[in-house]
Amino acid sequence: MTRWKITIEYNGRDYHGFQIQPDVDTIQGAIERAMSQFCQQDIGIVVAGRTDAGVHARGQIAHFDLDYKYKNGQPRDIDAFTLIRAINANLMPQPISIVDAQIVDPKFHARFQAKQKHYMYRIINRPYALSLDQGLAWWVKPALNIQAMEKSAQYLIGEHDFSTFRDSKCQAQSPIRSVDEITLETHDILNGQEIFIHVRGRAFLHHMVRNIAGSLSMVGEGKWQVEDMLTALNAKDRTHGGPTAPSDGLYLQSINYI
Amino acid sequence: MTRWKITIEYNGRDYHGFQIQPDVDTIQGAIERAMSQFCQQDIGIVVAGRTDAGVHARGQIAHFDLDYKYKNGQPRDIDAFTLIRAINANLMPQPISIVDAQIVDPKFHARFQAKQKHYMYRIINRPYALSLDQGLAWWVKPALNIQAMEKSAQYLIGEHDFSTFRDSKCQAQSPIRSVDEITLETHDILNGQEIFIHVRGRAFLHHMVRNIAGSLSMVGEGKWQVEDMLTALNAKDRTHGGPTAPSDGLYLQSINYI
Numbered sequence: 001m002t003r004w005k006i007t008i009e010y011n012g013r014d015y016h017g018f019q020i021q022p023d024v025d026t027i028q029g030a031i032e033r034a035m036s037q038f039c040q041q042d043i044g045i046v047v048a049g050r051t052d053a054g055v056h057a058r059g060q061i062a063h064f065d066l067d068y069k070y071k072n073g074q075p076r077d078i079d080a081f082t083l084i085r086a087i088n089a090n091l092m093p094q095p096i097s098i099v100d101a102q103i104v105d106p107k108f109h110a111r112f113q114a115k116q117k118h119y120m121y122r123i124i125n126r127p128y129a130l131s132l133d134q135g136l137a138w139w140v141k142p143a144l145n146i147q148a149m150e151k152s153a154q155y156l157i158g159e160h161d162f163s164t165f166r167d168s169k170c171q172a173q174s175p176i177r178s179v180d181e182i183t184l185e186t187h188d189i190l191n192g193q194e195i196f197i198h199v200r201g202r203a204f205l206h207h208m209v210r211n212i213a214g215s216l217s218m219v220g221e222g223k224w225q226v227e228d229m230l231t232a233l234n235a236k237d238r239t240h241g242g243p244t245a246p247s248d249g250l251y252l253q254s255i256n257y258i
Numbered sequence: 259m260t261r262w263k264i265t266i267e268y269n270g271r272d273y274h275g276f277q278i279q280p281d282v283d284t285i286q287g288a289i290e291r292a293m294s295q296f297c298q299q300d301i302g303i304v305v306a307g308r309t310d311a312g313v314h315a316r317g318q319i320a321h322f323d324l325d326y327k328y329k330n331g332q333p334r335d336i337d338a339f340t341l342i343r344a345i346n347a348n349l350m351p352q353p354i355s356i357v358d359a360q361i362v363d364p365k366f367h368a369r370f371q372a373k374q375k376h377y378m379y380r381i382i383n384r385p386y387a388l389s390l391d392q393g394l395a396w397w398v399k400p401a402l403n404i405q406a407m408e409k410s411a412q413y414l415i416g417e418h419d420f421s422t423f424r425d426s427k428c429q430a431q432s433p434i435r436s437v438d439e440i441t442l443e444t445h446d447i448l449n450g451q452e453i454f455i456h457v458r459g460r461a462f463l464h465h466m467v468r469n470i471a472g473s474l475s476m477v478g479e480g481k482w483q484v485e486d487m488l489t490a491l492n493a494k495d496r497t498h499g500g501p502t503a504p505s506d507g508l509y510l511q512s513i514n515y516i
Contacts, residue, residue, distance in 0.1 A: 009449055010389050011389050011392070056390060058390070084385075084386065091387070093392070097387045097389040127339070128342065129346045129350055130353075131354055132267060132268070132394070134269070190316040191317075191357040191358075192357075
């Protein structure tokens with residue numbers, strides 16, 4: 001039995017989230033089906049961070065145990081490249097791809113040992129509806145004040161009660177979370193401006209990054225003053241937060257284990 | 259009667275090209291339908307460069323004449339922003355968007371007066387199948403030698419007989435074209451490398467940019483030597499060219515009129 005750690009990239013647009021559910025398309029369901037097709041056994045994967053419907057990833061992490069055998073029952077070796085190629089061949093043409101695989105210690109746990117997650121929220125800021133980036137970014141029409149957004153983001157750094165940015169369906173026991181970093185990156189692109197909001201922390205509440213992105217957009221549009229972010233945080237009440245930004249713009253970029 | 263010049267962005271993946279055809283989805287068909295819905299008259303648009311099925315644009319140009327009126331027949335003014343918003347509202351949720359509109363001289367002609375077109379061909383170079391970029395880039399598996407590609411591209415600059423890079427269905431009278439510039443731009447991205455091939459010239463033969471991209475990939479993969487590009491060009495014979503790169507990676511970026 002070998003424990004593998006895999007890195008997964010996916011376009012979540014047409015999926016009902018990561019976690020397997022009956023009768024709907026999920027990322028986990030697609031990967032487990034592709035795996036069973038290649039190794040002729042049922043494999044269950046354990047994921048680091050379940051993403052919601054419509055959310056994307058470039059660095060989702062999962063682990064699984066594989067007891068790869070020949071038909072006669074003899075143990076069979078497989079290297080990372082062959083494993084990736086075999087799973088991806090069975091995933092095509094679905095927009096899900098394994099981009100790394102490593103043999104890890106049998107005690108490695110993708111979820112419990114994750115030290116830091118990096119989420120990126122992508123906004124395209126322009127007056128014209130999106131075409132090429134539909135489903136891959138949030139379209140924000142009014143010109144955003146990036147400096148004001150950056151200033152207001154500083155209030156969220158550190159350990160806080162994030163109840164204001166927590167979905168009512170969140171099942172976490174505590175609303176206390178620690179945000180290590182929020183940075184904004186902007187690029188002029190043909191026909192508009194692209195804004196990446198990078199958020200790093202050990203763990204997040206349900207919809208927390210999207211609720212932070214939605215609240216930052218309120219500051220960027222001038223509907224909130226910079227200090228209103230602090231007032232919202234201190235209210236510890238979801239009704240004082242900004243809107244939940246759509247799933248289209250959210251990407252799980254990477255997860256650190258050290 | 260007012261002549262308008264518009265700039266159009268689109269994801270061509272699910273369209274049978276720009277030019278209107280019966281019974282299939284085309285970019286032109288979608289735009290003309292959206293226009294007639296907003297101004298209640300049939301409008302025909304004249305496009306600068308008809309793109310093939312699956313090809314994208316961030317800067318396609320077209321012109322049309324609009325005789326905008328109130329219901330009682332009185333002439334009605336409309337500004338560019340309102341025109342764009344009205345057409346885009348009728349285009350949604352199709353992945354086609356008007357990103358600029360200007361009133362131009364009644365003698366302006368989108369096709370005949372185009373001085374230079376800028377096409378960009380996008381490659382994602384990595385061993386793993388594409389997920390987020392499916393339909394938006396060409397997936398090339400073997401690691402490409404960018405320097406060799408850049409060197410071989412130099413043979414194509416200037417005025418030449420481009421028969422080697424011309425589709426057999428091309429209806430142009432002459433195979434002589436002038437390429438002003440071919441440059442390569444590379445970026446390290448999460449899980450791979452992104453390569454943009456920028457090609458600029460007044461006009462191109464059918465599939466010429468895709469055939470150039472396919473031939474450059476032969477050099478990048480080491481299947482061709484740098485000088486083989488010159489040999490291919492001098493052969494003036496399509497059978498001596500590289501493969502036609504897929505439509506997924508081709509973007510019409512911009513068109514200059516001055």
